[in-house]
Amino acid sequence: MRLFAILMLSVGWMQANSQNELSGQVLDSVTRQPVPFANVYFSNTTIGTISNDKGEFVLRGFASGKYDLTISFVGYRTTQGTLTFPRTTQPIIVLLAPEATQLDALVVRPDFSQKASDFRQFKKYFIGDNANASKCKIVNEEEVVAYTDDETHSLITFARAPIEIINDALGYKIFYELQDFEINFSTLTQSYSGTPRFEELTPKSIRQKRQWEAERKRAYNGSFNNLIHCLRKGILNGPFTIYELHQKPNRQRPPEEILKKKVEYWRSKFRVNLRTTANNSVVRDSMQYYVKLYNLPPVIDSLGKRVTKAGELLNETHDRITYLGTLYVVYTGEKEEASYIKLNGGKSHGNEQHSVIQIREGGVDIYENGYFEPIGNVFFDGYMMWSDRISNLLPREYIPEP
Numbered sequence: 232m233r234l235f236a237i238l239m240l241s242v243g244w245m246q247a248n249s250q251n252e253l254s255g256q257v258l259d260s261v262t263r264q265p266v267p268f269a270n271v272y273f274s275n276t277t278i279g280t281i282s283n284d285k286g287e288f289v290l291r292g293f294a295s296g297k298y299d300l301t302i303s304f305v306g307y308r309t310t311q312g313t314l315t316f317p318r319t320t321q322p323i324i325v326l327l328a329p330e331a332t333q334l335d336a337l338v339v340r341p342d343f344s345q346k347a348s349d350f351r352q353f354k355k356y357f358i359g360d361n362a363n364a365s366k367c368k369i370v371n372e373e374e375v376v377a378y379t380d381d382e383t384h385s386l387i388t389f390a391r392a393p394i395e396i397i398n399d400a401l402g403y404k405i406f407y408e409l410q411d412f413e414i415n416f417s418t419l420t421q422s423y424s425g426t427p428r429f430e431e432l433t434p435k436s437i438r439q440k441r442q443w444e445a446e447r448k449r450a451y452n453g454s455f456n457n458l459i460h461c462l463r464k465g466i467l468n469g470p471f472t473i474y475e476l477h478q479k480p481n482r483q484r485p486p487e488e489i490l491k492k493k494v495e496y497w498r499s500k501f502r503v504n505l506r507t508t509a510n511n512s513v514v515r516d517s518m519q520y521y522v523k524l525y526n527l528p529p530v531i532d533s534l535g536k537r538v539t540k541a542g543e544l545l546n547e548t549h550d551r552i553t554y555l556g557t558l559y560v561v562y563t564g565e566k567e568e569a570s571y572i573k574l575n576g577g578k579s580h581g582n583e584q585h586s587v588i589q590i591r592e593g594g595v596d597i598y599e600n601g602y603f604e605p606i607g608n609v610f611f612d613g614y615m616m617w618s619d620r621i622s623n624l625l626p627r628e629y630i631p632e633p
Contacts, residue, residue: 251316252291255323257282257302266304266327270428274299274311275627277403277429294628296600301408301426303393306330309408311426315598346378353377353388356414356421359620361568363400363446367622370395375409388412388423396621397432401450402443404430405621429626448631450623453562453584455615456601460630463549463599465541470564473544475535476557476587484527493521534559552595560586560615571617586615601627 257266265286272279273290276298282288295316303309307327353375358364369375377388389409396405405427412423434440451457458471467473484490497518504511538544544554562584572579589610597603611619 250291251293251295252289252320253300253314253316253323254287254289254320255325257286257288257304257325257327259307260326260328266307269302269304269307269327271300271302271325272428273627274301274426274428277431277626278628279428294600296598297602297604298600299426301428302327303408309426349377349379349386350375352386352414353412356386357388357412357423357621358396359618359622360570360574361618361620361622362570363398363450363622364620366398366400368397368399370397383415384417386414386416393428398622398624399432400443400446400622401625402432402434402440402447403626404432405624406430407621427621427624444632447625447629449565450618450625451629451631452565453586453614453618454623454625455588455603455609455611455619456625456627456629458560459597459601459603460599462541462545462552463597465549467539467541470562472561472563473538474559474561475538476559477533477535478530479533481528481531484524484529487529490521490525494518494525497521532559550597552590552597555590555592555594557587557589560588562586562614567614568618571614574617584614586611586613588612588615 255271257269257271258264259266265282265284267282267284267286269282269286269288270279271282271288271290273293276293278290278293278298280288280290293316297313297315299311300314301309301311302325304327306329308330310325310327350372354364354369358367358369371392371394374392375388375390375394377386379385380387389412393406393408396407398405407425407427409423409425411425414421432443434443452470461467461469461471485493497514501511501514501518504514538558541549544552544558546553561580564582565584566582567575567580567584589612591608591610593605593608595603595605595608603609
């Protein structure tokens with residue numbers, strides 16, 4: 232992604248949310264000629280348009296907040312920049328640079344081969360492993376390449392074109408420009424990033440429309456986007472219950488040095504007894520006992536005080552999370568999905584969804600449209616992390632009807 236060049240042309244001011252407007256023109260950075268039919272949209276939203284034959288575009292009627300304006304067209308590098316509204320209504324000029332390198336020419340690895348199992352793994356981690364995932368379909372699978380790098384024990388994926396996904400569970404078509412995707416099975420880490428654009432699907436019936444709205448609401452309810460809206464309004468006693476989460480020494484686990492000596496002692500005694508006729512059952516039981524203790528985590532999570540005031544997490548204007556540390560977040564009113572409960576060893580939280588959110592050094596800015604930054608300062612675990620997949624992805628401007 233490259234930040235776009237902005238040329239200020241006029242000055243004005245828009246006040247009301249419904250009056251926010253952005254206009255501009257898309258030009259070739261080399262020839263300065265208009266680029267017609269370019270995709271111009273706010274990432275993670277349904278707000279978008281196509282430039283006309285003069286390269287001109289207008290976006291209007293969207294809520295205040297921060298947005299990633301993205302411009303893309305075949306043969307050009309995708310360009311992106313951030314804008315905050317309300318703002319001065321200055322038309323912008325976006326310069327698109329021709330794309331010099333084609334993905335078809337990429338050299339992956341000499342031993343590269345596309346396997347069906349690799350693609351299934353990619354869909355599991357990208358689309359999701361939940362109920363909605365079964366109703367999602369990648370339209371242009373031939374544009375997606377997923378392969379296993381045996382050297383790093385990683386699943387790597389790239390796409391030659393935006394990945395087109397039909398989500399028939401939520402009623403959206405998503406165009407996802409995948410920037411990078413890697414699952415490292417050695418370190419058990421996952422990282423992927425990209426730019427999604429949404430289009431509303433047309434429901435075939437009133438019943439389907441109601442089903443889509445019900446599923447959208449369910450996906451939204453326990454999401455971080457909903458939590459941002461609640462925090463911005465100072466609502467901390469609603470559907471979310473928040474606790475500080477701390478780590479303390481595990482009292483069931485003896486000190487490291489003692490455990491190492493005990494494990495080594497009983498292992499050596501067990502090996503010696505294998506060469507004799509001595510009864511080894513008592514030694515084996517003792518060895519297994521200390522190995523079990525050694526495998527216990529050195530520290531365990533401990534719930535701290537419940538957060539009851541916005542000022543404990545936010546600044547005075549409620550537009551920045553200043554709390555640094557780990558939070559335990561409970562959303563009440565909706566169950567965790569069966570596949571997540573199975574993955575969690577069958578442990579159910581009843582009519583609740585339990586998640587962990589870590590706010591790292593520097594804090595997080597939050598905006599009224601659900602935008603937050605920097606993304607790298609927020610780490611999710613628990614249900615929010617598991618459910619945060621394409622199959623549950625909603626446009627940022629989505630808010631359920633009362």
